[in-house]
Amino acid sequence: MFTNRVPLFTLFGIKVGLDYSWFLLAIILVWSLMSGYFPWVLPGLGTASYLWMAIIGAAGLFASIIFHEFAHALVARQFHLPISRITLFIFGGVAEMDDEPRTAAAEFWMAIAGPIASFLLAFAMFVLLGAFDAASTLGAIVGYLAFINLILAAFNLLPAFPLDGGRILRAGVWWFTGDFQKATRVAAATGSVLAAVLIGLGVLNVFGGAFVQGIWQMLIGFFVYMAANASRAHAELRGSLHGIKVDRIMRHDLVTVPADTPVQALVDDYFYRHFYKIFPVVDATGRPVGVIGLKDVANAARDAWGTTPTSEIMKPLGEDNSVSSHAPAYKVLQTMQRRQNSRLLVVDGATLKGMVTMRDIMSYLAVRDELEPETPPAPAPAPRV
Numbered sequence: 600m601f602t603n604r605v606p607l608f609t610l611f612g613i614k615v616g617l618d619y620s621w622f623l624l625a626i627i628l629v630w631s632l633m634s635g636y637f638p639w640v641l642p643g644l645g646t647a648s649y650l651w652m653a654i655i656g657a658a659g660l661f662a663s664i665i666f667h668e669f670a671h672a673l674v675a676r677q678f679h680l681p682i683s684r685i686t687l688f689i690f691g692g693v694a695e696m697d698d699e700p701r702t703a704a705a706e707f708w709m710a711i712a713g714p715i716a717s718f719l720l721a722f723a724m725f726v727l728l729g730a731f732d733a734a735s736t737l738g739a740i741v742g743y744l745a746f747i748n749l750i751l752a753a754f755n756l757l758p759a760f761p762l763d764g765g766r767i768l769r770a771g772v773w774w775f776t777g778d779f780q781k782a783t784r785v786a787a788a789t790g791s792v793l794a795a796v797l798i799g800l801g802v803l804n805v806f807g808g809a810f811v812q813g814i815w816q817m818l819i820g821f822f823v824y825m826a827a828n829a830s831r832a833h834a835e836l837r838g839s840l841h842g843i844k845v846d847r848i849m850r851h852d853l854v855t856v857p858a859d860t861p862v863q864a865l866v867d868d869y870f871y872r873h874f875y876k877i878f879p880v881v882d883a884t885g886r887p888v889g890v891i892g893l894k895d896v897a898n899a900a901r902d903a904w905g906t907t908p909t910s911e912i913m914k915p916l917g918e919d920n921s922v923s924s925h926a927p928a929y930k931v932l933q934t935m936q937r938r939q940n941s942r943l944l945v946v947d948g949a950t951l952k953g954m955v956t957m958r959d960i961m962s963y964l965a966v967r968d969e970l971e972p973e974t975p976p977a978p979a980p981a982p983r984v
Contacts, residue, residue: 604686613672613685613694615665620689627815628660629653632743641739652736659744663720664692667751670716671709671763678705689818698933699837703774703782710766717752721745759793760786761826783834790827794820837929839964845931846924848963849945849953855881858888858910862899865891865909877942879951880913887944887951889913890920921946922955932960 604616632653638644641652664687671694672682684695700706724745731738755763765786773782797820804813856869856878869878870893877892891913899912914920921944922931935941941957 604684610669611673612683613669614683615685616687618686618688621687624689625657625661628657631811632656636743637739640742641734641736644736648736652740656740656743659740660747661687663717663744663748663751666720667713667717667755668692668694670712674712675700675705675709678702678709680705680709698930699779700770703770706766706773707770710763710770713763714752714755717748717755721748721752724748757793758786758789759823759827760790760830761823762790762793765790765827780834780838783830787827787831787834790823790830794824794827796820797823836932836964839967840927840929840932840960843928843963844924845922845926845928845945845955846952848928848959849924849955850959851953853879853951853954855879855885855887855951856891856909858882858908858913860909861905862896862907862909862912863904866896866904870896879944879954880909881951885951886949887916887921887946889915890944916944916946920944923947924952928960928963931955932957 604618606614606616608615629650630653633646633649637649637652637656644652665685668685672685675682675694675696678700680696680698680700682694682696686693686695700709724741728738728741728745731741733739733742756767758764758768760766760769760783768789769782769786771782772785773779776782797816801813801815801817801820804810804816807813854869854873854875856865858880860869865878869875877890879887880889880891882888889910891909895912895914899907919938920940920942922934924945924947931943935943935957943955945952945955
């Protein structure tokens with residue numbers, strides 16, 4: 600989802616980072632707290648006091664969002680759903696899943712974990728507030744964190760995808776109907792309704808004089824709309840590729856490069872002759888050992904092309920650039936998107952079977968839609984418990 604991240608730390612094997620858009624959110628939030636919220640709650644203080652209160656309050660909110668997302672991630676792990684990253688961005692935070700939940704129960708418990716965590720954090724802040732004078736600076740900060748965690752939990756429970764409430768709704772429809780795609784369409788539709796409401800409120804606020812609030816509501820509305828439609832599209836794609844294995848889509852007519860080929864010969868005899876962007880690299884026995892691409896050649900020292908073998912600059916064969924011929928096409932497409940690699944070698948054991956690209960998968964779907972326009976996509980497996 601996010602290609603530009605600033606890494607922060609790793610906890611429980613989960614990497615936490617910031618998308619660049621987060622910095623805009625941080626500036627807006629600190630400015631809002633400094634100029635609006637804290638002067639209203641605790642009037643009479645100086646600008647410097649409001650500034651440090653705003654910074655602490657913003658840091659507390661971001662820590663609360665991370666706590667919320669870790670609740671999702673740790674519960675997801677209990678259902679064998681790998682979540683390797685949590686990213687803060689302009690609209691909050693997201694725990695990035697490598698796959699969709701396999702059951703309605705997994706979807707429900709993973710979704711509800713975040714709001715429960717935020718409600719518990721809000722309760723803890725209200726209890727802590729009793730130890731401070733509500734009219735003090737620390738009391739105002741703790742009160743803000745109690746209030747904002749309550750709002751965070753309540754807003755996320757709205758039954759609109761991609762909010763947690765929308766995922767809970769999808770889990771309920773999925774459990775009741777046994778149809779993951781239908782459940783996603785229902786949840787995405789509610790997300791589109793929420794998006795329309797937010798955008799409408801934003802327009803009214805802009806014309807009513809609350810310009811910043813209105814723009815913010817419109818931006819959130821557009822984000823919800825795009826996320827809901829993306830979820831609907833992913834569900835349809837998952838259904839369209841259901842039961843399709845890579846060996847049905849992959850290319851068999853590969854041009855391989857011997858590992859000992861000098862880079863200069865690689866450029867002259869392969870890249871300039873065949874015009875492919877990558878080539879499989881094989882050893883003397885024909886066993887695949889790596890992948891060589893244009894970027895790998897461009898990063899090699901030009902004056903050493905004549906003496907440097909391809910094996911020295913190639914990317915070794917591994918999970919990042921290869922899949923099995925029996926891998927489901929939808930899983931492979933997810934892998935390509937997650938690793939930002941649109942070309943993967945198809946390897947079974949020590950045998951190179953072919954290559955699959957994102958364009959191949961999309962072309963397969965386009966051809967099938969032309970030949971079988973009336974054939975509904977097969978439903979994805981959807982056990983209820």
